[in-house]
Amino acid sequence: MKRLKIDPMLVLILATLAVALLLPVSGGAAEALEVVTKIGIFVLFFGYGAKLSGAEALAGLRNWRVHLVILAATFVVFPLLAIPVLAIPDTVLSEPMRVGLVFLCLVPSTVQSSITFTSLAGGNVASAMVAATASNVLGVILTPLLAMLFLPATSGGSIGLGQIWAVVVQLLLPFVLGQASRFATADFMARNKARIRYLDQGVIALIVYGAFSQLRVSGVWRELRPEDLLLVTALIAVLLAGMFWLTWAAGGWLGFSREDRIAVMFCGTKKSLATGVPMASVLFSGAVVSVLVIPLMFYHQAQLVVSSVLAGRLRRAGEPAA
DSSP states (O other): OOTTOOOHHHHHHHHHHHHHHHSOOOHHHHHHHHHHHHHHHHHHHHHHHHHOOHHHHHHHTTOHHHHHHHHHIIIIIHHHHHHHHHTSOTTTSOHHHHHHHHHHHHSOOOSHHHHHHHHHTTOOHHHHHHHHHHHHHHHHHHHHHHHHHHOSSBTTBOOOHHHHHHHIIIIIHHHHHHHHTHHHHHHHHHHTHHHHHHHHHHHHHHHHHHHHHHHHHHTGGGGOOHHHHHHHHHHHHHHHHHHHHHHHHHHHHTTOOHHHHHHHHHHHSOOOHHHHHHHHHHHSOSTHHHHHTHHHHHHHHHHHHHHHHHHHHHHHHHSOOO
């Protein structure tokens, strides 16, 4: 059961969700919360830029074939798999949940869990670090562009140049500033890595609290149907299983080493809750954001559970016989 423990971040999000539904914020307080949240998102992505070490990135850059496969899985294969979801009629799956499933397929990979599970399974950690980081950096631009392509007009709003510009200002700009600040902030970021993680989680909690407060106040929550949640759960299970199989098989087809196949599998199947939720709050507006991120929340927990089991098995399989 220790392998199947619940992710602390998901516990925080679920607790925040409960508080928001019981004690929602509205009016002037909601406007103040929105300002604080935007500042928090700016600080969050500034920190992402300040944490990225050039030396760490250079260590794995030579393995370009692995990086291309991981990026293709994240930004080509996943979006293509989202196309059939768009054809599901509203009578079978409500539009906000359908859009949420598509958005799940467009967000970048995680960094921390991709690297952690690659390491636990005995994979190529340097390549995982470069690929996962590149996924997050490119995702700041690619995810909104893909959303504009796949979701031109939905109940979450029409995604156009205004939203792209908002992403540049709120996400890309602070990331670039964070990178530029490394001469002054690198030591501080390294010394306070654990504490900064609490800041990251706090910003995500703010976003979730604001989104689900709007959900409660607006009454959009009444649109959620039990059959939607069941179907989304089933589709996520199929998507996750298929991507784990495909990424592992692709490494074999391309003749990658065992270490590189592990990196491809654990980086190519992940979707970032920490990056996806802020992006959703920028790209979409209103209470619908809280519905859109439900599939991403489900997928996030499922990927952690499955990855923990697979990493343990791969590690034991790679150990020399006694």
